[in-house]
Amino acid sequence: MTQDAYHHPAIDDVTLPEVLHALSDPLRLSIVASLRDGGARGWGEFETDVAASTLSHHMKVLRMAGLILNRREGTRCQVSLRPEIEDRFPGLLATVVGLA
């Protein structure tokens, strides 16, 4: 994983059922909700009671659903909302996160 290691799918390849499924897990939903403000956060800033490997798995699901962006910042990792999801599914994220 040198620089661009994270695979982010083309936003048009993301399907609605895929997004809804990604958001249907309470932990993933809370991760997305905590990113609401548009800022970036590190792995460690999430209050999770799950193992690191589990968190990594959930991050991948969110990333593959086009919901988040992962960026390497040295040895740690930053996550933020993926802006294009708004173009792909206008209003969806705002609505869901607003209700979470």
Added chain:
Amino acid sequence: MTQDAYHHPAIDDVTLPEVLHALSDPLRLSIVASLRDGGARGWGEFETDVAASTLSHHMKVLRMAGLILNRREGTRCQVSLRPEIEDRFPGLLATVVGLA
């Protein structure tokens, strides 16, 4: 199943992840989308390539998620959107269905 056979959960008991999960299946999403106009439809009016038992299963998932109402109409069955879902999660259904 004499009269009120169908169990519809109290609307406040349905959770957001539950609703999102219910909508994350393509077939279930299409069912909900086809109910968009508020009208009622019978089982047979759905273009499904799945077995009757499978359709029945999906209907139950949607019903348990507070998304639809099931009504017996003699020997057949009518389904329609459950209006209270709008009070429970305002804007959600309109947004999701609008994108489907």
Added chain:
DNA sequence: GTAAGCGTTCGATGTTCGTCGAATATAGGT
């Protein structure tokens, strides 16, 4: 260059899910 920090990948495990066919139940029509 060696060690530490941090996230990913890899099995493994138990659970949930979508699907089917067969059996069952209920209501209507003959």
Added chain:
DNA sequence: ACCTATATTCGACGAACATCGAACGCTTAC
């Protein structure tokens, strides 16, 4: 009464999922 149409329930099946700990790889600091 019987038969038909329609929907539900009941196993059963494989696939997908959430979770973990252990092993691995990469980056930075010492």
